[in-house]
Amino acid sequence: MLINAIDLLQRMKTGEQFVLIDVREKADWQRQTLPGAYHLNVYDYFIPDSTEYGVQQMANAFHHAWQQLLLGDNVTPVFFEQQVGMRSPRGAWFALFSGMEQALILDGGLDSWIAAGGEWLPGNGYSATVSPEYFDSSTVPKARHQLVATREEVLSIHQNGSILVDARRPSEFNGKFAHDCCHRAGRIPGAVLLFWEDVLQDGKFLDPAALRCLAEKTGLSANQRTVIYCHRGARAATIYAALSLAGFKNLAIYVGSWHEWAEHRELPMLSDI
Structure with missing residues (x-):
């Protein structure tokens, strides 16, 4: 990759x-x-x-x-x-x-x-x-849906034995900061924090051994399905790539991320504030 x-x-x-x-x-x-x-x-x-x-x-x-x-x-x-x-x-x-x-x-x-x-x-x-304004009822047959986690999967993630990773800043994770477009601040319950900038140094990825060490310190296991989210899905992709380099295979991005989760007030959340 x-x-x-x-x-x-x-x-x-x-x-x-x-x-x-x-x-x-x-x-x-x-x-x-x-x-x-x-x-x-x-x-x-x-x-x-x-x-x-x-x-x-x-x-x-x-x-x-x-x-x-x-x-x-x-x-x-x-x-x-x-x-x-x-x-x-x-x-x-x-x-x-x-x-x-x-x-x-x-x-x-x-x-x-x-x-x-x-x-x-x-x-x-x-x-x-890439624009959401493009609408088409047809399908892309080769799309790998296993690389995506839906809102429904995230709701039942712990029952499925998966782990949820938050790639945002610590201030977003603990609820001190929220983007203007989000009406709630905090994190999805059960998520662990792996700040996306921590997998990079001088504009490059850390080497695979360092990335594996960082993942293990975060409590991640390559044997588990690992779902990553951030604010709208971009920072999560950096963690996705880093964990791929570290040898993780069963990875997905919750593409709705906090931008979607925060707008559904029926969904649970945690905040340290």
Whole structure:
């Protein structure tokens, strides 16, 4: 799921084909990017309702945006931003969810590419946005629904022997802070905190051994199904990628995350305030 800049440069020089996807703001892509990189906004999307139907619509929304780039599903995309944050992991997760066999994150992002001697140019190719405004009653048959947790699954997560991970800031976890769009502050009962920035250092992922150690200290086990949430699903993708690198296999993102949970007042929550 991860590739470093030196490896990417060398493999491209030998003729290996990659599709480079810049997930930063469009203006940043237009200013400078990897040669031939497409632009895809995966950040502003959030799922309106994490039912099975809503999840299918999310798959359709990504598939529609991908089609706007005039790309097939049989490519190897490399998602990147300035440094690894929450956008490139989310792009890779979207691609895997949509059924692609492989999706890579450029470790260290554009900064590492430039440091490795890679060329950068203004972006002027195709650009698209994953948008909930796209509606289609058809289905994406290859979508991997096991990578998604719905609101219903989260409600019964502990009865199923799964574990729930909160990727947000400690102040969001304990209820001291809530985004303006959320009418409640706190966390989902039973969640453990694994702050998304703790899996990164200097814009790159920690090495797999360090990530495994961090996961174990958090109380996570690779044998359990692990469901991750944040505010709207982006930071959760960074933890998803980190745990994948640590050897976890049964991972999912609760795509509604706190943005959805907070608006359903019938759902339980905890706060330390």
